[in-house]
Amino acid sequence: MDLRIFTEPQQGASYDTLLTVAKAAEDLGFDAFFRSDHYLKMGEVTGEPGPTDAWITLAGLARDTRRIKLGTLVSPATFRLPGPLAISVAQVDAMAGPGRVELGLGTGWFEDEHTAYGIPFPEKRFGLLEEQLEIITGLWNTPDGATYTFKGEHYAVSESPALPKPATKPHPPIILGGGGPKRTPRLAARYASEFNTSFRPFDDSDKLFTTVREAVSANGRSPESMTYSAALVACVGRDEAEFAKRAAAIGREPAELRENGLAGTPGEVVEKIGRYAGIGAQRLYLQFLDLQDLDHMELIASDVMRQL
Incomplete structure (x- = not known):
C-alpha cells in the first residue's frame, strides 16, 4: 500500500511551508506529495498568506526535491486551457525527471473561487473535462x-x-475520480491510470471500484491495469489524548474522524488500511490539515507505515 501526503494549501500555506512538508515526506519514505488545486480558502480560516498556484508550486518542488512523486488532486478543467496545461505538466515532468509527476484532473466544483478570481464557471463542465483529456493526451x-x-x-x-x-513515457499518469455511475468510469477506463475516491464512505469506495473495474474491462483493458486509490483525512495519535488533541487542532470530532477518516491510534489506522486493501485499494492519500505538525507525519511513518 502506497501512502501519499495530500495538502490543502489554499487554507494557508506559503511555498516555503509546502517545501518543508514535501522534504519531510520525502525523507520519511512517503511515496508522494500531492496538493489540491484551489484559489480560495474554505471554512473559518484566514487563508493567509493567500493561494499558491498548483503547477508553479510543483515546478519549484520538482527542483527542490529528489525522489518523491508530485501531483494534483485535482486540477479543475475550468482553471486552464488544455494546450497550456499540457505544456505546463510536460515542463514540470522534465524538471522533476521521468516518473515523478502525475496529473489529477476534474471538472471543478467550487464556484466562489471562480468568481473571486474572474474565472468562468459554466453550469455544464463535464464536456470540458472530456475534451481536455482528449487534447492533453492527444498532444502528448x-x-x-x-x-x-x-x-x-x-x-x-x-x-x-x-x-x-513529457520526459515520462508515454506520458505522466492521469488520475480521475468522482462518484458518477457511468460517465466518470467511462472516462477513467479510456484515459486514466488511476481512479480515486476522495472523502467518501468506505462502502461507496467499494462500489465505485467495482464499477470502474467493469468499465475498464468493457474498454478492453485488464482491470489490474488501473490503480485504485482513496483520499482520507489523517489524524493519528500515540494514545487517545494525543489523538483528541490533533482532532481539536483541525476542528474535527474524534468520533467523526474515526468514522470518515484514517484516524485513531496507529493500530486502528493499520486495521482500516487493511480494510481498504481488501477492496482493492493500492494507494491512500493522507490529507494533512495541520502543516506545522511534522511530528504527525513522523508518527505515521514510524508506527503505521512500517507495519504495512
Missing part, C-alpha cells in the same frame, strides 16, 4: 515531427506541433 501522444488537430464543442486545436513532449 502525437509522434515526433507530426502535428495534432482537434475540433470539439468547447475547444479547437489546429496543426499544433504538440511540443514539448
